[in-house]
Amino acid sequence: MTHTIKCIRLHKEFKGDGVNTIALNQVNLEFKEGEFVSIVGSSGSGKSTFLSLVGTLDKPSGGTVHYGKLDLKGFNSKELADFRFENIGFVFQQYHLLPTLTALENVMAPLLSRKVSYDKKERAKQLLEEVGLGDKMNSLPSQLSGGQQQRVAVARALIHEPHWLLADEPTGNLDTETGEMIFDLLLRLNKEKGCGVIFVTHESALAVRADRMIEMKDGSVIRDTGVSGL
Numbered sequence: 001m002t003h004t005i006k007c008i009r010l011h012k013e014f015k016g017d018g019v020n021t022i023a024l025n026q027v028n029l030e031f032k033e034g035e036f037v038s039i040v041g042s043s044g045s046g047k048s049t050f051l052s053l054v055g056t057l058d059k060p061s062g063g064t065v066h067y068g069k070l071d072l073k074g075f076n077s078k079e080l081a082d083f084r085f086e087n088i089g090f091v092f093q094q095y096h097l098l099p100t101l102t103a104l105e106n107v108m109a110p111l112l113s114r115k116v117s118y119d120k121k122e123r124a125k126q127l128l129e130e131v132g133l134g135d136k137m138n139s140l141p142s143q144l145s146g147g148q149q150q151r152v153a154v155a156r157a158l159i160h161e162p163h164w165l166l167a168d169e170p171t172g173n174l175d176t177e178t179g180e181m182i183f184d185l186l187l188r189l190n191k192e193k194g195c196g197v198i199f200v201t202h203e204s205a206l207a208v209r210a211d212r213m214i215e216m217k218d219g220s221v222i223r224d225t226g227v228s229g230l
């Protein structure tokens, strides 16, 4: 199976208190296997909504997402959870590490109650080495800096070798230098492991370094360096 992502007329509306917000307006986008794409746009332009739909964390009001030949429209929540486990890693602005678990245990956490063909601990250790935290495996999140915690979160996202890494403002809580380190780490992992990256960010200095940059406004794509003419 190929791991292309194809969004077809992807649409999301939020209804509440008599106000109807179109967060995403009939978006058509395709991402090639292994691509490193950044998504920029002002606050409220629909970036997080888009990423949630692509990551199957939320259901669209209309349209569909295809992964390769797979149309996710009819999937129930258990099927979606399994699909995400097999295919997608997430990194968020908040690191969402479990405070009572060590770095190593946090990286292994997604594998809890999952049967896998590899040694869970060995893989987690290897990933922590790869993100430069070989000496912090037994530290608790509270003993780590923000940048280190985010690196644990990146290792955790990669534990089952996803085809796609979806990152929503992963540098948003970090200073410029640390943010660049995380961006460089994702860039390196993208090249080394071949997993595609969709990277939502406010920081245009980082965004322009991606292979492709998409700009959103009012729920629509207004610029896409991967497509001529937009």
Ligand SMILES: Nc1ncnc2c1ncn2[C@@H]1O[C@H](COP(=O)(O)OP(=O)(O)OP(=O)(O)O)[C@@H](O)[C@H]1O
Pocket: 014, 015, 016, 021, 022, 023, 041, 042, 043, 044, 045, 046, 047, 048, 049, 050
């Ligand atoms: N759960 C929700 N209920 C109602 N409206 C929502 C909800 N989530 C998002 N919206 C609205 O949808 C629009 C798009 O929001 P979204 O969070 O996707 O934007 P964003 O580009 O990620 O913004 P930011 O850069 O500030 O994170 C906004 O107008 C927002 O208020």
